[in-house]
Amino acid sequence: MNIIEITNLTKVYDKETIPVFALNGIDLTFKSGEFTAIVGPSGSGKTTLLNMLGGLDNPSSGKILVNNTDITQLTSSRLIDFRLRNIGFVFQSFNLIPVLTAKENVEFIMQLQGTEKKQREQRTLELLKSVGLEEKSNVRPNKLSGGQQQRVAVARALASRPRFILADEPTANLDSKSADNLLEIMEKMNREEDITFIFSTHDARVVAKARRVITLVDGKISEDVFKNQ
Amino acid sequence: MNDLKLAWRNIWRNKRRTLLTVASIFLAIFLALIVRSLQVGWFDRLIEITVNSYTGHIQLHKKGYWVDKDINNSMVFGDSLTNLIQSMGNVDKTVPRLEYFALSSFRNQTKGVMLMGTNPGMEDEMTHLAAKVTKGSYLTGEGEGILVAEGLATYLGLTAGDTLVLIGQGYHGTGAAGKFPVSGLVRFPSPQLNNQVVFMNLPLAQDFFSTENRITSLSITLKNADEIENTLATLRSHPATSGFEVMRWDEMMTELMQTLKVKTAGGMIILSILYMIVGFGIFGTVIMMTNERLREFGVVISVGMQKSRLAAILVMEMLFIGLTGILSGVVGAMPILVWYHFYPLRLGGEMGEAFINFGIEPLMPLALKPGLILSNVMVVVVIVLVTSIYPVRKILKLKVAEALHQ
Numbered sequence: 001m002n003i004i005e006i007t008n009l010t011k012v013y014d015k016e017t018i019p020v021f022a023l024n025g026i027d028l029t030f031k032s033g034e035f036t037a038i039v040g041p042s043g044s045g046k047t048t049l050l051n052m053l054g055g056l057d058n059p060s061s062g063k064i065l066v067n068n069t070d071i072t073q074l075t076s077s078r079l080i081d082f083r084l085r086n087i088g089f090v091f092q093s094f095n096l097i098p099v100l101t102a103k104e105n106v107e108f109i110m111q112l113q114g115t116e117k118k119q120r121e122q123r124t125l126e127l128l129k130s131v132g133l134e135e136k137s138n139v140r141p142n143k144l145s146g147g148q149q150q151r152v153a154v155a156r157a158l159a160s161r162p163r164f165i166l167a168d169e170p171t172a173n174l175d176s177k178s179a180d181n182l183l184e185i186m187e188k189m190n191r192e193e194d195i196t197f198i199f200s201t202h203d204a205r206v207v208a209k210a211r212r213v214i215t216l217v218d219g220k221i222s223e224d225v226f227k228n229q
Numbered sequence: 230m231n232d233l234k235l236a237w238r239n240i241w242r243n244k245r246r247t248l249l250t251v252a253s254i255f256l257a258i259f260l261a262l263i264v265r266s267l268q269v270g271w272f273d274r275l276i277e278i279t280v281n282s283y284t285g286h287i288q289l290h291k292k293g294y295w296v297d298k299d300i301n302n303s304m305v306f307g308d309s310l311t312n313l314i315q316s317m318g319n320v321d322k323t324v325p326r327l328e329y330f331a332l333s334s335f336r337n338q339t340k341g342v343m344l345m346g347t348n349p350g351m352e353d354e355m356t357h358l359a360a361k362v363t364k365g366s367y368l369t370g371e372g373e374g375i376l377v378a379e380g381l382a383t384y385l386g387l388t389a390g391d392t393l394v395l396i397g398q399g400y401h402g403t404g405a406a407g408k409f410p411v412s413g414l415v416r417f418p419s420p421q422l423n424n425q426v427v428f429m430n431l432p433l434a435q436d437f438f439s440t441e442n443r444i445t446s447l448s449i450t451l452k453n454a455d456e457i458e459n460t461l462a463t464l465r466s467h468p469a470t471s472g473f474e475v476m477r478w479d480e481m482m483t484e485l486m487q488t489l490k491v492k493t494a495g496g497m498i499i500l501s502i503l504y505m506i507v508g509f510g511i512f513g514t515v516i517m518m519t520n521e522r523l524r525e526f527g528v529v530i531s532v533g534m535q536k537s538r539l540a541a542i543l544v545m546e547m548l549f550i551g552l553t554g555i556l557s558g559v560v561g562a563m564p565i566l567v568w569y570h571f572y573p574l575r576l577g578g579e580m581g582e583a584f585i586n587f588g589i590e591p592l593m594p595l596a597l598k599p600g601l602i603l604s605n606v607m608v609v610v611v612i613v614l615v616t617s618i619y620p621v622r623k624i625l626k627l628k629v630a631e632a633l634h635q
Contacts, residue, residue, distance in 0.1 A: 056531055057630035077535060084533025091633070095528040099238035112533045160533070 003163055003196060004030040004053065009062035011048050011219075022048040023059070024219040030164070033194045035187065037201050037210035044216040046200035047168055053198065054087050054166045055079045067163060084112055088157030090167035094149040096141040102128065102152045103137035109159040127155035131185055147178025154185060164196035171203045183209055232538070236545035243517075247550060250514045254554020254609055255561065257507040261500050261605045262562040268496050269596035270570070272489050279485060280478050282356050282418065285324065285448030286457055287464070288481060289473045294445060295481070300329040300400055303443035309469040314449065319460045321452045324351045325444045327434045331397030331405065333427065335385040342381060342427045344395065346434020346444075355450055358415065358428070365389025365413030368430060374412030380424035382414050389413050393427070399439040407437055508612045512619070515547060519620040526624055527632025536624050543620040551613035555606050570597040 009026040012019045023045045030036065038046050051057040052064060055071045064071050066086060074082055096105045103124050110120040128134045131151035141149050150170060157165050167186070171179035187209055189195050199206050207213055215223035240247050280286055291304035306325070314320055327346035332339055349368035353359045358376075359367040366389075368376055377385075377393065387393060391411050399405040409429065417423040435441060451460060457477060464475045479486045529539060573594035576584060584591035 051630045054531065056633065057628075077537075080530060080533060080535050083531065089528075089531055091528065095525070095633075097525065097529065099235070099242060109532055156532070 001032050002029045003032045003067055004028070005063075005065040006053075007063040007065075009049075009052060009064065010060045011045075011052065011057070012060045021219045023052070026062070026219075026221060028214070028221070028224075030196065030198065032163075032196055033190065034212055035190045035197050035210055036212040036214060037199045037207050038214045038216060039201060039207055040216035040222075045219040046216055048219075049216065050166050050168050050198070050200045054089060055083055084109070084160060086163045088160060088162035088165035090150070090153050090157050090165060090170045092169040092172045094141070094146070094153050094173070096149055096152055096156070098141055101138045101140055102133060102144065102148075102155075105141070105152055106155045106159050109156055113160055123159060124155075127158055128152075130189070131155045145178070147174050147181060150174060150178070150182055151185065154182065154189075158189065158195065162195075164198060167197060167199045167201075169201055169203070170199065171201070171206060176205075179203065179205060232542050233545060236542045237549055239518075239542070240546050240549050246514060246517065250511060250550050251554040251557065253507050253510045254551060255558040257503055258555055258558025258605055258609060259562045260503065261608075262558065262602060263565060263595075264496065265500065265601055265605065266562075266566050266570075266595040266597070267593070268493070269598065269601060270573075270594045272493070273596055274592070274594060275485070275489070276478070276482075278418065279482055280454075281450070283422070283448075284478050284481050285322075285355060286451045286454055286478050287449040287461060288476050288478075289447045289449070289464075289470065290445065290476070292472055292474050295474060295476060298328070298445070300398070300438055300440065300445070303327065303400065303440050303445045304473065305443055306447065307469065310473075313464075313467055313469050314447075317460060317463065319451050319453055319456050320449055322351065322355045322450045324348060324355045324448045325431060326352075326446050326448065327431060327438065327440060327444045328446065329397065329438055331395045331427075331437075333381070333385065334394040334396065335387045335391065338385045340381060340384055341425070342395070343422075343425050344397070344427050344429065344434060344437070346429055346431040346437075348431050352428075355448065361415040361417065362413045363416045365411065367413060368428060369412075370430065372412075372430070373409050373433060374429075375409045376413050376415050376428040377411050378423045378426045379414050379416045380420065381426070382411075384424070387411060395427070395437070397438070399437070400441075400443065401439075403439040405437050405439065409433075504608055504612060507609070508616065511547070511551070511612060512616045514550070515616045515619050518546065519543070519623050523623075523627070523632045524635040526627055527629045527635070530627065530629050531633065536627065540621040540624045543624065544614070544617045547613045547617045547620075548610075551609055555609050559602060559606070566595050566597050569595040 006026055006028040009023050010021065011023040012021055014020055026049065038049060040046050048057065052059050055064075055074070059072055062072070066082075069082065071079060071082060096102075097108065100108060106124045106127055107120050110123065115123075124137070125134065128137050131154055133148060133151055133155070136144060136148060141152070144152065150173075171182060174182065183205060186197055190197050199210065201207065211227050213223070213225045213227070214221060289310075291302050294302040294304075314323060324347060329344055331342055331344045333342045349358075349370060353367070362376070363379060368374060375393065377387065382388060385393070389411050392408050393411055394408050395406065397405040415428070417426070429437075431444070435443065451457060461475060461477060464470055526539060530536060573592040575581070576591040576593055581591035
């Protein structure tokens with residue numbers, strides 16, 4: 001079942017002077033449970049595509065259907081609400097809220113969703129356990145290592161029970177051990193809980209674990225490979 | 230973690246900056262409260278001295294008297310008006326007066342004087358005139374003795390026990406002339422009064438000016454001056470006062486009020502400068518707090534926080550800083566305000582001596598008025614809210630994708 005359908009997606013910068021096509025007529029679909037890596041050289045449009053998928057930026061033209069909702073047509077406020085209920089984000093620089101503890105960072109999303117306190121606490125505990133950080137639940141991000149922060153970020157992304165998770169270069173700021181550890185956690189969640197992951201990455205380890213690899217060059221898809229595993 | 234808690238934690242990300250901002254608000258509120266309370270306390274005292282030394286809180290005259298202070302504009306008090314005033318709970322004391330000009334003469338000196346016929350007992354109750362006697366004795370209820378202001382006595386070269394000749398024009402052009410023994414001299418704070426006023430019993434003055442039972446004014450002091458508007462409204466709306474003008478003290482002391490207004494304006498300008506400096510300080514903090522967190526704003530919006538909610542948290546943060554400063558400023562200033570309100574500053578040196586010479590205790594109390602405190606608090610709250618427009622606009626216009634790459 002397709003959870004994302006992209007049709008003729010284009011993003012043009014500097015339309016008035018010299019147009020630069022960050023994305024140029026992209027057509028793509030993503031099925032539930034995919035573990036996909038989007039690769040390509042710098043400036044190929046990976047992050048732009050991820051931003052469009054997450055509703056963080058508006059396309060110049062084209063459609064993005066997420067579960068049959070065209071997110072390009074949503075108002076800013078409805079789009080934020082849509083993201084809250086459907087999309088999880090993992091950023092390159094972790095981007096945890098520094099004044100909140102690990103537990104509070106994970107709980108934060110559920111609080112925005114209006115989840116009851118008891119349920120929030122239970123799910124937070126489960127998620128922190130699943131990323132191996134239950135003992136660090138009351139620690140603030142500045143006392144956690146990069147790998148630990150990114151694992152909290154993954155737990156946070158999962159907290160809202162999203163339809164898919166967008167991860168922009170999630171291993172870029174991690175040492176290889178932490179990166180491997182993080183990838184194992186995400187792969188396990190994909191395999192066991194059928195959570196869809198879409199990565200933008202340069203990291204060969206991510207590409208190696210991905211079951212589908214989309215290569216972008218100059219804003220166009222140059223290759224879309226499904227691996228048989 | 231509710232939004233209030235999040236806002237509170239956010240302001241302590243940079244403790245030093247927050248404490249500096251709080252300190253600047255504390256200082257502004259502290260100074261503003263002390264300076265304004267001192268000024269308002271001093272003005273209140275001036276007004277109290279003036280009200281209690283002559284005008285009273287309210288005066289009644291015949292319509293048109295205040296513009297044309299002529300003896301022919303004198304009035305007769307009817308029973309209904311007397312009953313009305315006596316029945317008003319807020320009226321403390323009343324003094325009927327007959328005031329008009331006459332020419333005074335002693336030996337080869339003459340001078341125009343303000344002759345004031347009054348009831349000695351009532352006058353003393355309201356204005357403590359007996360305490361202002363510096364030589365001789367106070368008026369008795371009977372007899373022809375008069376009190377002469379010290380400055381006038383010095384000019385004429387007379388003293389207690391001498392006789393003063395008064396010549397003037399009475400009611401409806403009748404002649405007014407007489408010789409009056411000086412029973413005492415009185416000293417007034419106001420040079421204007423001290424150089425020209427002569428007091429005598431009201432019946433004696435009525436006889437001198439041939440006005441029969443007429444008076445030119447009735448001064449009223451109130452038990453609670455804060456209720457003056459209600460008392461005025463009652464008096465003005467009553468049919469018994471239809472032929473009279475009912476005037477409030479500040480309508481009669483226009484010069485004093487103008488002086489106070491000018492001084493208040495000066496004080497407000499200084500305070501405005503102080504608040505502007507503090508306002509820019511707060512704005513600086515707001516700009517830093519906003520711009521250093523743009524990426525974080527992008528993150529929380531991208532994960533699902535509505536911009537309006539995030540903006541509200543920023544406003545809460547600013548209010549927390551503002552209210553912490555305000556609260557500390559008020560708490561810091563209150564002991565000083567309370568202490569010097571109940572135990573006023575005693576003026577020393579030349580100023581203190583000048584007060585004593587005028588027969589006034591040289592005290593300068595600080596005003597303790599909730600309105601004064603509240604107005605300064607509101608100024609800071611408004612400054613905080615105005616400066617909060619910046620982050621609110623910034624958040625509402627934030628482009629999430631750009632913010633994430635800050």
